[in-house]
Amino acid sequence: MIVIERNGETTVITGWREWVVRAVVFLAMILLLGIVVFLMLGLAVTLGAVLMITIPAVIVVALLGSMFANR
Incomplete structure (x- = not known):
């Protein structure tokens, strides 16, 4: 009973209308959860890819800077 x-x-x-309302709400929540998971996974993959490129690049630049620095 709702x-x-x-x-x-x-x-x-009540009755079959209640079941329909509950099913629609359940499917909407599952869809919303799926969208949130998809966005979070996309953010994690993007951030990981950016860090995998920038961290080695920063290390190489630091090594080159220390090699060519005037002492």
């Missing part, structure tokens, strides 16, 4: 109170009126949803 009870909704709006503007002082109470609406009760």
Whole structure:
């Protein structure tokens, strides 16, 4: 049984309509969770790829800088 109170009126949803509402809400939540997981995974892969390129580049630049620095 789903009870909704709006503007002082109470609406009760029961039976097969309740099952449909619950199924739609469940599917919407699963879809939302999937979108969040997809975005987080994309962010993690992107950040990992950027770090895999920039960290070695910074190390190479630091080594070259220390080799050619005037002492």
